Amino acid sequence: MVDVILGLQWGDEGKGKIVDYFASQYDVIARFQGGPNAGHTLYIGDKKVVLHQIPSGIFHADKINLIGNGVVLDVVTLKKECEAVAAFGCEYKKNLFISERTHLILPTHRALDKASEQSKGNDKIGSTLKGIGPAYMDKTGRNGLRVGDLLRKDFRNEYDKLRSKHQQLLDNFDFQEDISQWESDFFEALEFLKGLNIVNGEYFINEQISQGKRILAEGAQGSMLDVDFGTFPFVTSSNTISAGVCSGLGIAPQKIKEVIGITKAYCTRVGSGPFPTELMDATGAYLRNTGNEFGSTTGRPRRCGWIDLVALRFACMINGITQIVMTKADILDALAELKVCTSYRIDGQETASIPFQMNHLNIEAVYQTFAGWNTSSAQMTSIEDMPVEMKKYIDFINQYLGVSIQYISNGPGRDQLVSA
Ligand code: GDP
Ligand code: IMO
Ligand code: MG
Numbered sequence: 001m002v003d004v005i006l007g008l009q010w011g012d013e014g015k016g017k018i019v020d021y022f023a024s025q026y027d028v029i030a031r032f033q034g035g036p037n038a039g040h041t042l043y044i045g046d047k048k049v050v051l052h053q054i055p056s057g058i059f060h061a062d063k064i065n066l067i068g069n070g071v072v073l074d075v076v077t078l079k080k081e082c083e084a085v086a087a088f089g090c091e092y093k094k095n096l097f098i099s100e101r102t103h104l105i106l107p108t109h110r111a112l113d114k115a116s117e118q119s120k121g122n123d124k125i126g127s128t129l130k131g132i133g134p135a136y137m138d139k140t141g142r143n144g145l146r147v148g149d150l151l152r153k154d155f156r157n158e159y160d161k162l163r164s165k166h167q168q169l170l171d172n173f174d175f176q177e178d179i180s181q182w183e184s185d186f187f188e189a190l191e192f193l194k195g196l197n198i199v200n201g202e203y204f205i206n207e208q209i210s211q212g213k214r215i216l217a218e219g220a221q222g223s224m225l226d227v228d229f230g231t232f233p234f235v236t237s238s239n240t241i242s243a244g245v246c247s248g249l250g251i252a253p254q255k256i257k258e259v260i261g262i263t264k265a266y267c268t269r270v271g272s273g274p275f276p277t278e279l280m281d282a283t284g285a286y287l288r289n290t291g292n293e294f295g296s297t298t299g300r301p302r303r304c305g306w307i308d309l310v311a312l313r314f315a316c317m318i319n320g321i322t323q324i325v326m327t328k329a330d331i332l333d334a335l336a337e338l339k340v341c342t343s344y345r346i347d348g349q350e351t352a353s354i355p356f357q358m359n360h361l362n363i364e365a366v367y368q369t370f371a372g373w374n375t376s377s378a379q380m381t382s383i384e385d386m387p388v389e390m391k392k393y394i395d396f397i398n399q400y401l402g403v404s405i406q407y408i409s410n411g412p413g414r415d416q417l418v419s420a
Contacts, residue, residue: 001209001257002215002216002217002256002257003026003215003217003259004256004258004259004260005022005216005218006217006218006222006223006240006241006260006261007219007220007222007240008224008263008315008316008319009222009223009224009263009267009268009269009311010225010267010275011038011221011222011269012222012270012293012296012302013222013262014041014264015040015218015219015220016042016050016051017040017042017043017056018260018262018407018409019055019218020057022260023059023060023063023216024060025214026063026214026216027063027213027214027215028066028208028215028216029055029056029063029064029066029215029218030055030066030067030068030216030218030249031053031054031055031068031070031218031220032070032217032219032248032249033068033220033221033238033240033244033248034071034219034221034236034238035052035053035071035072035105035130035132036074036105036128036130036132036297037052037127037130037132037220037221037236037297038052038053038220038297039051039052039297040052040056040220041296042056042414043414044414049084049088050296052074052077052081052297053074053078053081054067054081054082054085054096055067056218058085058090058096059085059088061091064208065095065096066099066199066204066205067097068099068201068205068250069101069248069250070244070248070249071099071103072102072105072131072132072135072136073098073102073103073105074110075186075190076182076189079192079193082096082192093197097196097197097199098147098193098197098199098201099147099200099202099204100147100201101146101200101201101202102146102147103135103136103138103139103145103146103147104149105131105135106131106135106145106159106162106163106186107182107183107185108162108166108179109166110129110130110131110179111166111175111177111179111182112131112133112134112169112173112175113129113130113132113133113134114175115170115173115175116134116173118175123272125233125234125272126234126272126300128271128295132236132238137237138162143162143165145158147193147198148198150190150193150198151198201249201250202250206250206251217245217251217256221236223240223241223318224269226239226240226244227240229241229314231273231274231358232357233359234271234272234273234274234359235273241319242319257322258322259319259320259322260321260406261321261403262326262327263307263312263324264326264327264331265327266287266291266307266328266331266332267305267308267311268287268302270303271300273359274358274359274361274363275303276305276311276341276344276358276363276364276365277308277339277341277365278303278304279304279305279306284303284305285304287304287305287331288301288302288304290334291328291331306339306340306341306365307340307341309340309341309342309397310341310342310343310352310353312401314353316402316403321403323403323404323406324403324404324405324406325409325417326394326405326409327409329390329408329410330377330410330411332373333372333376333378334372335372336371336372336374337369337370337371338369338371339367339369339370340369340397340400341365342366342367342400344363345366368396373390373393374387374389375387377390377410380408380418381418382418383418383419386408390408394420406420407420408420
């Protein structure tokens with residue numbers, strides 16, 4: 001049996017915290033897409049940890065963590081992450097498994113990401129510059145190297161062939177940076193990778209399923225960054241939605257049961273692209289400062305705005321969401337008034353659907369206003385403590401989405417979660 005936890009917005013919804021919380025109920029926690037562009041924050045006691053590629057179940061000693069074939073892997077980052085979690089006593093050599101079909105991010109992929117962004121001038125995607133796009137391009141272009149290739153005798157030869165193809169592209173971009181340090185770090189980290197558990201991921205996970213083990217698939221990024229259904233071209237290069245679980249782990253769709261979607265009580269986006277409910281005013285700045293909305297991977301300030309129910313309902317539809325977790329409700333505590341976007345006005349016409357190519361349209365968000373709760377929700381430990389205004393806010397969202405918020409997160413701590 002497989003459940004999924006994924007983001008419903010433009011990323012950073014709090015997936016790391018929620019996966020870490022629920023991990024105790026599962027046997028295997030598996031990442032199915034993305035790579036080191038992800039930054040998933042967890043608190044272990046009062047210590048903050050940001051995971052990029054290792055699944056967020058790693059702090060549970062008895063759980064298996066799998067990096068699936070749908071991920072693109074940066075081995076240098078992985079090595080650092082392994083060292084970081086080992087400092088907390090995590091036995092990654094025992095608990096971490098990597099699919100042999102996982103594609104490698106090469107130093108030249110990072111260089112190409114940077115060169116491609118530089119060439120775009122004002123049309124930059126705002127990529128994390130981790131090499132994600134170029135690595136997935138080599139996967140779909142049938143050129144990439146995979147973790148399992150490491151064991152081939154001609155690995156270095158294959159690497160050199162691909163590197164020279166990349167060099168031609170870099171020359172076309174007139175990219176001059178010296179990447180020799182990246183390359184030596186890469187080859188050193190490959191040796192480290194050889195010492196980890198490299199498995200046939202699809203047999204591995206299906207064996208676990210046959211044995212009745214419980215699997216939790218952890219999404220990275222968010223549904224509005226999905227390469228097919230997000231705000232293209234301002235998206236990431238993988239399928240972040242529930243369908244990605246099947247191709248990113250080798251799991252059949254009928255094995256998937258719960259699809260748990262995470263949304264913030266408001267909305268953020270980092271990088272370029274459409275964001276209809278973005279607030280460029282003092283309230284936006286308030287959300288950023290109070291919510292500490294700065295990228296976990298790049299440190300960039302996140303753009304902030306009101307919750308967008310048009311985008312959320314779309315995300316629930318394409319994912320088949322069965323329950324919702326709402327995070328960062330505490331960040332709205334001191335606001336007298338809250339807004340919820342219920343439709344878009346485009347050229348005078350109202351719609352509650354996501355249009356094709358949002359970036360070519362002038363979208364005005366239409367709001368419904370709610371009274372704030374004006375009380376500290378961080379102390380809330382059960383539904384009985386929930387302020388009546390918060391209940392009204394949540395009831396409205398539930399009704400609009402047709403799916404219920406089952407948990408409310410009211411602080412970054414592992415146990416700051418209230419069952420609604
Ligand atoms: P992810 O990428 O979806 O895992 O999310 P990030 O870790 O990038 O960003 C979420 C941020 O919000 C992190 O700094 C978390 O520690 C923090 N966080 C998560 N849930 C809550 C919450 O309910 N309240 C507050 N105040 N912070 C939260
Ligand atoms: P988590 O898992 C927020 C955004 C980037 C950029 C676009 C493409 O922590 O939620 P990429 O490097 O993937 O080519 O960048 O996607 N992006 C994220 N935004 N959270 C993330 O991950 C993101 N991963 C990528 O900012 O706009
Ligand atoms: Mg993040």
